[in-house]
Amino acid sequence: MNPALYDREEFIVLHDWEPYYSASGDGSLMVNYALGSVNGRMLGHGEPIRVREGERVLFQILNASATEPHWLALPGHRFQVLALDGAPVATQAVVDLLRMGPAERVTALVQMNAPGTYIFGEARKDFRDAGIGIVVEYANRIGEPEEPRETKLEWDYRVFGDAAPTTRKPDFTIPLVFTSKFKGHGALDQWMINARSYPDYEPVILRAGLRHRLIFDNRSTDDHPVHLHRHNFEVVSIQGAQTSGVYKDVVVVPAQSKVEADLIANNPGNTLFHCHQQDHMDSGFMTLFRYA
Amino acid sequence: MKLLLSILAFILCMAAVAHAQGNYEIQVYGADTVPPHSTMVELHSNFTAEGQRNYVDGAAPTNHAEHETIEITQGINDWSEVGFYIFTSEQSGLGIDWVGDHIRPRVRVPEKWRWPVGVSLSMEMGYQRALYSPDTWTWEIRPIVDKTVGRWYFAVNPALERTWHGPDVNQGLGFAPAAKISYDFTKQITGGLEYYADYGSITSIDRLHDQQQQFFPAIDLNVSPKWEINFGAGVGPTAATDHWIVKAIIGRHFTWGHSTQ
Numbered sequence: 001m002n003p004a005l006y007d008r009e010e011f012i013v014l015h016d017w018e019p020y021y022s023a024s025g026d027g028s029l030m031v032n033y034a035l036g037s038v039n040g041r042m043l044g045h046g047e048p049i050r051v052r053e054g055e056r057v058l059f060q061i062l063n064a065s066a067t068e069p070h071w072l073a074l075p076g077h078r079f080q081v082l083a084l085d086g087a088p089v090a091t092q093a094v095v096d097l098l099r100m101g102p103a104e105r106v107t108a109l110v111q112m113n114a115p116g117t118y119i120f121g122e123a124r125k126d127f128r129d130a131g132i133g134i135v136v137e138y139a140n141r142i143g144e145p146e147e148p149r150e151t152k153l154e155w156d157y158r159v160f161g162d163a164a165p166t167t168r169k170p171d172f173t174i175p176l177v178f179t180s181k182f183k184g185h186g187a188l189d190q191w192m193i194n195a196r197s198y199p200d201y202e203p204v205i206l207r208a209g210l211r212h213r214l215i216f217d218n219r220s221t222d223d224h225p226v227h228l229h230r231h232n233f234e235v236v237s238i239q240g241a242q243t244s245g246v247y248k249d250v251v252v253v254p255a256q257s258k259v260e261a262d263l264i265a266n267n268p269g270n271t272l273f274h275c276h277q278q279d280h281m282d283s284g285f286m287t288l289f290r291y292a
Numbered sequence: 293m294k295l296l297l298s299i300l301a302f303i304l305c306m307a308a309v310a311h312a313q314g315n316y317e318i319q320v321y322g323a324d325t326v327p328p329h330s331t332m333v334e335l336h337s338n339f340t341a342e343g344q345r346n347y348v349d350g351a352a353p354t355n356h357a358e359h360e361t362i363e364i365t366q367g368i369n370d371w372s373e374v375g376f377y378i379f380t381s382e383q384s385g386l387g388i389d390w391v392g393d394h395i396r397p398r399v400r401v402p403e404k405w406r407w408p409v410g411v412s413l414s415m416e417m418g419y420q421r422a423l424y425s426p427d428t429w430t431w432e433i434r435p436i437v438d439k440t441v442g443r444w445y446f447a448v449n450p451a452l453e454r455t456w457h458g459p460d461v462n463q464g465l466g467f468a469p470a471a472k473i474s475y476d477f478t479k480q481i482t483g484g485l486e487y488y489a490d491y492g493s494i495t496s497i498d499r500l501h502d503q504q505q506q507f508f509p510a511i512d513l514n515v516s517p518k519w520e521i522n523f524g525a526g527v528g529p530t531a532a533t534d535h536w537i538v539k540a541i542i543g544r545h546f547t548w549g550h551s552t553q
Contacts (some may be wrong), residue, residue, distance in 0.1 A: 020406045023324065023440075025517035027479050036406035183480040185514075186440030 006058035010049055012073075012120075013039055014100070014132060015264040026221040028182065028189045031067045031279050035131050036122070041123055042131030055112040058082075063100035066278040069223070069252065070132060071123040071137070072098040072138045075259045076114035079081030081160055083107035087232055089160035090245025097123055099155035101252040103276040110137065117145040121152065152177055157235055157251070159242040165242030166234065170262060171212035171252070171259045174204055178224055178253070178275075185286035188283050191220075191275065196286030204273070204289045206265035217226075218253040225252045225276040230269065233261040250276055265291065315340060315378045316361045316391065316538045318526070320447050320472035320486050320509065321439045323410025325400045326367035330402075332380060334520065334543035336361040339421040342532035349426035349459050354534050357383040359391075363543075371402045375416075380423055392425070394418030410438045425547045427458030432468070445484070452494065467491045474512065482512040482518075486524060518545045 016033035017265035025032035027057035035042060051057060059079070063070050070234075071094060080094045085105050098106050121133020128147065134165060135145045190197055206212060218224055227250040235246045237260040254257045302323040311338035326332045336359070341352035360382070365375040375398065376517050379391035400412030417431040431454045460466065468491070474484025486508040492498030495504045511525030520543030 018404070018406075020403055022403045027514055032403065034406075182476075184440075184443030184444065184476045185482070187442045244438075 005112040006056040007059060008055060009058045011270070012059055012061040012134070014061070014065055014070050015040070015084045016061045016068050016130075016132075019066070023185065024129075024180060027185055029178075029185075029237070033068060033130065036065075036068075036127060037131050038134040041134070042133075043119065043128060043133035044131075046134070048117075049120065049134060050139065051112045051136060052139045053090070053112060053115050057110050057112060059106075059108050059110060060126070061098065061100065061106045063102055064105050065102050067102060067280075069099060069101045069225070070127065071153050072100065072121065073123040073151070074110065074120040074136060075118050075146045075148050076113070076116065077110050077118070078245060079106075079108035079110055081108050084160060084246065085232065085248045085250055086144040086159075087247035091160050093159040095154065097151065099153070099252075101223070101250060101276065102225055102278075104248075105248045105287070115141055117141050117143055117181060119145045119147050121148065123148045123151060125150070142252075156238075157246050158238060158241060160246050161235070161243035162242060162245040166236050166262065168211060169264070172207065173213045173215065174216060175215045176273075176282065176287075178220055178226075180222070181221045188279055189220075189282050191280050191285035193273075193285065196287070198274075198286035200284075201287045203271075204256075205282065205292050206271075206289055207292050208265050208268055212236055212265060213264045214237045214263055216251070216253045216259045216261065218255060218257055221255050222277075223231060223252055223282070224285070225250050225253050226236065227274060227276045229272045230267045231263060231265075231271060233263040237261050238263050241271065294499075300313065314538055315343075315357075315534060316359050317363065317377065318488065318506075318524070318537070319522070319541060320488075321414065321434065321436045323400055323412040323436050324375040325371065325373040325412060326365045328369050328546055329365045329548045330366075330367050332363075332520070332543055332545055334363040334365075334541055336363060336541050338454070338537055338539045339527075339536045341536035341538060342401050343537070351423055351426050352383070352386055352423050358382055365512075370404075372397070372399045374398070375414075375419070379420060379424075385524070386423075389421070389424070392420030394420075401424045408439075411511065412436045412438075418519055422458070425458070427455040427460050429456035429458070431452065431456060445476075445482070447472045449544070453490075453530075459518055463488060463493045464543075465494045467494045472510075474510075479512050482514060484510060484512075485508050485510045486526075489527075494518055498532075500530060500533050505530045506533055506537070508537075510539075519543065520545075 016036045018034035021029045023034050030090050078094050116136040118136045119133045120136045122128045177193050232247045232249045239257045268291045271289040274281045315338050336412040338359040340354045340357050345355045360380045362378045367373050375396040377394040381391050382388045396416040398414035414434045434451040447471040451468045455461045471487045474482045476482050488506040490504040506526045506528045508524035508526035522541040524539050527539045
């Protein structure tokens with residue numbers, strides 16, 4: 001028995017390729033992709049991840065897609081999430097699906113205890129068909145790999161937090177309201193934070209060493225994976241449901257919802273805050289945090 | 293707006309040199325197809341306020357006729373669909389009647405090919421009773437090209453028609469184009485102009501007097517991705533065209549099975 005937490009480590013990078021615009025449900029253009037890859041290879045190409053029964057594999061997963069969230073599944077196996085965006089989680093919950101917004105990272109342990117061959121990849125068939133997947137092959141097992149089954153796509157950061165909410169009061173509260181301006185069914189929306197669209201912005205002022213409660217108020221019809229450079233923040237509530245112990249630097253704020261996060265200003269310097277969906281960032285969804 | 297007015301004026305002038313699809317489905321097609329795992333159900337309601345008052349080739353007058361058409365379109369994959377039509381008519385003296393049915397398979401250039409314009413090709417074939425359409429069995433091939441640029445939308449449908457049974461069987465291919473230009477005033481309200489024509493045989497264009505020409509100022513309401521709503525009032529300036537028609541399209545998307553979004 002290996003006394004370490006895991007027997008081997010595998011790095012997984014998701015990417016989408018050959019983007020094209022198409023009409024979205026809410027009326028503006030959106031980006032779709034013809035192809036996808038895991039570690040630079042489309043599903044069916046490249047070498048499988050070869051494992052042995054009984055191994056404990058630590059997956060370090062990054063969604064490097066410019067705009068697309070991805071849902072990952074490995075049939076017959078579950079993920080014990082150890083860290084999100086590199087920060088250990090308060091509760092190492094075991095889940096069947098990983099939802100990863102653009103730029104999110106997940107560190108998850110998988111017990112290899114179901115010999116066979118599988119597709120570790122997108123839970124949604126059309127994304128697997130585009131290439132988002134890699135074969136996991138147990139030693140001495142061959143045959144058609146088993147695909148993830150259709151399942152309800154659900155994700156809640158709070159399962160990785162403490163049951164008890166944070167009791168610390170913020171020194172400052174900073175509302176960040178996300179809205180968009182319609183520019184035509186044949187155009188991308190213009191995005192705004194607090195009614196300002198980058199490069200027209202009003203910097204957010206931080207006080208060194210103090211606790212700032214960021215209120216991500218998403219009034220748009222899109223989900224936004226918002227990212228703060230050079231810092232992480234603790235998610236303290238999602239749509240009014242409190243939590244603690246989940247530290248992130250990218251958090252997906254669902255459409256028409258609020259997420260609150262506490263930021264300790266502990267790394268002085270100019271700091272970008274933006275939506276990590278490239279087309280949103282390019283259309284104004286960005287601002288600067290400055291230290292007073 | 294000046295550009296819209298200029299284009300509208302140009303299309304109106306073109307009427308001087310330019311016949312319309314039957315008043316059962318008055319719609320300029322966009323290149324999009326219904327996505328897989330989903331069905332579109334539409335009700336086309338067309339009232340001819342001022343139309344043909346006499347029987348022509350055995351076909352009933354259209355004046356004050358109310359045409360209700362149910363269109364059901366099933367998405368097959370991300371580049372094809374099949375539509376099915378049930379045509380009905382209601383008018384004084386004839387009551388409510390079934391008029392006929394058409395089937396319309398359609399394929400499109402997938403968006404992932406990244407063509408600069410949307411392109412699709414539909415074929416429509418079927419039967420209409422002689423009381424309502426002298427040409428009973430017909431076939432139509434309709435190329436569709438469209439483009440959305442910012443708030444502007446353009447679509448052209450240079451359709452070709454062939455009669456399999458009826459007075460026009462010897463006409464050969466008929467040319468029945470349609471076009472649309474519209475502008476997004478807001479996210480929910482799009483206004484524009486739709487044009488429908490039937491020039492007669494492609495090898496022997498009818499005289500203007502015998503062509504069908506219709507112009508429909510129309511509004512599209514984009515209230516929800518699940519709904520399609522279109523209203524218009526059309527004028528037909530030539531003798532062969534019904535002079536005033538009011539149309540409405542109410543459509544509802546139904547999604548089946550697993551969502552991919």
